[in-house]
Structures are given as structure tokens and as C-alpha cells.
Amino acid sequence: MSAKDAPPPLPEPLPVAVADSHTHLDMQSGTVEEALTKAGLVGVETVVQVGCDLKGSHWAAETAARYANVHAAVALHPNEAPRIVLGDPGGEGPRQRGREAGGDAALDDALAEIDRLAALDHVKAVGETGLDHFRTGPEGRQAQERSFRAHIEIAKRHGKALVIHDREAHDDVLRVLAEEGAPERTVFHCYSGDADMARICAERGYYMSFAGNVTFKNAQPLRDALAVAPLELVLVETDAPFLTPAPYRGRPNAPYLVPITVRAMAAVRGVGEEAMATAIAENTARAFDY
Numbered sequence: 389m390s391a392k393d394a395p396p397p398l399p400e401p402l403p404v405a406v407a408d409s410h411t412h413l414d415m416q417s418g419t420v421e422e423a424l425t426k427a428g429l430v431g432v433e434t435v436v437q438v439g440c441d442l443k444g445s446h447w448a449a450e451t452a453a454r455y456a457n458v459h460a461a462v463a464l465h466p467n468e469a470p471r472i473v474l475g476d477p478g479g480e481g482p483r484q485r486g487r488e489a490g491g492d493a494a495l496d497d498a499l500a501e502i503d504r505l506a507a508l509d510h511v512k513a514v515g516e517t518g519l520d521h522f523r524t525g526p527e528g529r530q531a532q533e534r535s536f537r538a539h540i541e542i543a544k545r546h547g548k549a550l551v552i553h554d555r556e557a558h559d560d561v562l563r564v565l566a567e568e569g570a571p572e573r574t575v576f577h578c579y580s581g582d583a584d585m586a587r588i589c590a591e592r593g594y595y596m597s598f599a600g601n602v603t604f605k606n607a608q609p610l611r612d613a614l615a616v617a618p619l620e621l622v623l624v625e626t627d628a629p630f631l632t633p634a635p636y637r638g639r640p641n642a643p644y645l646v647p648i649t650v651r652a653m654a655a656v657r658g659v660g661e662e663a664m665a666t667a668i669a670e671n672t673a674r675a676f677d678y
């Protein structure tokens with residue numbers, strides 16, 4: 389293992405335990421126990437495990453049933469829904485090309501399964517859902533938006549939080565939420581808007597969850613957004629294995645690295661790390677109702 393692939397060292401523990409509001413343990417190396425133990429050592433005592441497809445959503449629900457400090461979110465990712473409709477489930481490889489299209493019925497079947505999972509007690513959220521104009525091209529837009537609307541309806545019907553994935557689609561995500569009526573608790577995961585959008589989210593009571601990219605040198609707009617977001621709507625996440633905070637950018641991310649991001653966030657807000665961690669802990673419990 390070269391230094392650039394090695395897991396970063398354990399940061400100093402936080403004075404108040406927080407939750408990683410968005411992680412993908414099933415995409416990280418090591419066992420769930422190892423990840424939770426390591427995170428617990430530095431004051432990251434709770435995680436929200438997020439499913440991106442049917443398999444991942446089942447796994448998230450099962451894992452949350454097994455561990456008291458793991459909560460599940462279930463959904464078809466915004467890039468997964470078009471794959472199901474266009475008949476390319478699970479990949480973009482040439483092996484998949486030419487397969488018979490799954491069509492709208494296949495998406496309906498998959499959504500029905502998400503609906504069943506969303507009813508479970510230890511499933512606290514529906515997501516990640518939303519819109520991704522970066523990875524999904526025009527041919528997948530319709531399926532993506534239909535899936536997003538269906539997830540909003542499922543979240544509302546079950547009284548669960550809604551976890552939004554918004555990649556280069558701010559205006560459309562805000563529009564669809566307004567048209568459908570957002571659930572009472574809506575979280576923008578890996579918040580990527582600017583300060584103006586943060587003001588809109590604040591008005592509508594949407595939570596904004598900041599990931600490791602808030603530490604990146606070129607991320608001043610994100611820090612500006614964090615600076616104006618109401619403290620009671622701010623969450624932290626890793627989105628691990630992605631978005632490892634500086635100075636470990638490019639190395640594998642995991643929930644135990646949350647303290648680095650919390651400290652960077654405290655600096656942006658001009659508050660102590662204890663105050664930041666306390667707010668985040670309360671906000672996450674409120675957002676996901678655990």
C-alpha cells in the first residue's frame with residue numbers, strides 16, 4: 389500500500405459525540421464493526437448508512453437492524469433510476485449494452501420495494517434521491533425526475549426524512565421539492581449550493597449536510613454557504629469512501645474522519661469545536677428522528 393492509498397491517521401477525538409449523517413459502509417474496506425469502533429474512538433458514535441440501489445438498501449436496513457448506532461436510508465440513487473428504466477442496471481459496461489430495456493414497470497417494481505423497506509422502524513430516511521445532471525444525460529432525465537417525485541411521496545407517507553442528492557441540479561431540485569411539497573424533514577446531503585441557495589434552504593427549513601469538500605481550497609462558496617446557514621440546520625457527513633477532507637484528499641474516507649470536517653466547520657462559523665459538535669449532534673437526531 390503506497391502512502392497515498394493508506395488510511396489517514398485517527399484525528400483527535402471530539403469533545404461531544406456526533407453522527408456521520410451520510411456514509412456508505414458497504415463501499416469501504418474492513419468490516420462494519422471495525423468502522424464503528426474506529427469512529428467511536430474519536431467521538432463519531434452514530435452513522436446513517438445510505439443505500440443507492442435495491443441491494444444496497446436491503447443491506448442498509450439489515451445493518452441498521454443489527455447495530456443500534458446505525459440508521460438506514462433507502463432509495464434508488466438518481467443515477468440508478470434511469471439505469472433501471474433504460475435497461476442498464478448496475479453498470480455502464482459494454483456487457484450491459486443491448487439488454488432489453490427495463491422500462492417504467494421495472495422502475496415501479498423497484499420503487500415498491502423501496503416503499504416496503506421505508507416502512508421499517510430502523511429505516512429513518514428515504515434517500516439518497518434527487519437529481520444528478522452531471523452523471524445522467526438528457527436520455528435519463530425523465531426517469532430520474534419521476535423516481536425523485538416517487539421517493540418524496542414515499543418519505544411523506546411513512547413520515548421519514550428525505551435525503552437529497554443534488555449534483556449540478558440546484559434549481560430543478562428546489563423546483564421539484566416545491567411542486568411536490570417537501571417532507572417535514574429534508575436533508576441536502578453533501579450540500580453543494582452557494583450562500584444564496586443556503587438562504588432558500590433556510591427559509592424552507594431544509595437541513596444542509598456538509599462533507600469533506602468544505603475543507604478543499606477551491607471550496608470558498610461552500611464555506612460562504614456554511615457561514616450563512618442557520619446553525620440548527622447544519623449537519624456533517626463523510627459520504628465515505630468519497631470526499632476525504634484535506635489534507636488527506638484522495639485517500640480512503642471513513643466515518644472516523646468526521647472530526648476533521650467538524651473542526652473546519654467550527655472555524656468557518658467562528659465557534660468552538662464543542663459548540664459545533666453539540667449543534668450537529670442535536671440537529672442530526674432531530675433530522676432523522678432517532
Ligand SMILES: [Zn+2]
Pocket residue numbers: 516553554577578
Ligand atoms: Zn450523493
Ligand SMILES: [Zn+2]
Pocket residue numbers: 410412438516627
Ligand atoms: Zn452518498
